[in-house]
Amino acid sequence: MRDGIKIAPSILSADFARLGAQVREAVDAGADWIHIDVMDGHFVPPITMGPLVVEAVRRVTDLPLDVHLMIERPEQHVEAFARAGADSMTVHVEAAPHLHRVVHQIRSLGCRAGVGLNPATPLTAVDEILPDLDLLLIMSVNPGWGGQPFIEATLEKFRRARRLLDERNPSCELEADGGVSPETAARVVEAGATVLVAGSAVFNDRAPVGACLAALRSAAAAALPAEGLA
Ligand code: DX5
Ligand code: ZN
Numbered sequence: 001m002r003d004g005i006k007i008a009p010s011i012l013s014a015d016f017a018r019l020g021a022q023v024r025e026a027v028d029a030g031a032d033w034i035h036i037d038v039m040d041g042h043f044v045p046p047i048t049m050g051p052l053v054v055e056a057v058r059r060v061t062d063l064p065l066d067v068h069l070m071i072e073r074p075e076q077h078v079e080a081f082a083r084a085g086a087d088s089m090t091v092h093v094e095a096a097p098h099l100h101r102v103v104h105q106i107r108s109l110g111c112r113a114g115v116g117l118n119p120a121t122p123l124t125a126v127d128e129i130l131p132d133l134d135l136l137l138i139m140s141v142n143p144g145w146g147g148q149p150f151i152e153a154t155l156e157k158f159r160r161a162r163r164l165l166d167e168r169n170p171s172c173e174l175e176a177d178g179g180v181s182p183e184t185a186a187r188v189v190e191a192g193a194t195v196l197v198a199g200s201a202v203f204n205d206r207a208p209v210g211a212c213l214a215a216l217r218s219a220a221a222a223a224l225p226a227e228g229l230a
Contacts, residue, residue, distance in 0.1 A: 013203040
């Protein structure tokens with residue numbers, strides 16, 4: 001997006017029978033990153049996709065692949081995801097007791113390192129690691145499924161995260177994940193998010209991917225001050 005807000009369609013809601021075509025539609029419509037939700041059936045109930053899917057998406061686009069690891073023992077898998085073509089990898093603070101080690105492992109693989117927080121996990125959980133992060137992902141739904149309603153109470157957490165990052169790590173991206181739609185995008189951007197993940201608002205049977213992405217983009221842009229627009 002021209003004004004600095006990045007939109008990252010999540011392929012979790014895409015039609016997997018024609019995944020390549022769906023990714024191309026998102027790319028052609030101006031997606032900034034492609035968000036890939038990896039779930040292991042342990043940290044979250046569903047099992048979704050692994051490095052093979054990242055590798056397949058990598059063949060379709062040069063856009064940054066933003067891999068969201070909702071998995072236990074992420075340290076055992078980050079190398080495979082890096083080899084498959086991930087550009088950024090986000091691990092969950094609730095699933096990674098040795099957070100410092102895995103964040104630096106991700107960076108040593110040449111990828112941007114992110115940490116994700118569930119809705120009930122306080123921001124203080126990332127206090128010590130904040131300066132080392134390229135990406136802070138705040139879940140605005142409980143992870144596991146696409147299409148859930150945005151949890152309004154997380155807006156205050158975004159505001160506090162914005163203030164913390166401005167003070168301590170201003171170049172770190174602040175990513176909103178879950179329930180982001182044309183109805184909620186403006187409020188999340190106002191609260192300080194710089195990356196919007198959107199699954200069901202982009203891939204659905206109500207409208208083509210291009211129209212969905214355009215609606216999201218204009219909703220997000222409406223929240224920015226005029227001087228922020230290119
Ligand atoms: C949820 C995933 C999200 C999901 C978002 O556990 O981390 O990335 O795809 O889907 P929507 O945008 O439909 O809430
Ligand atoms: Zn995600």
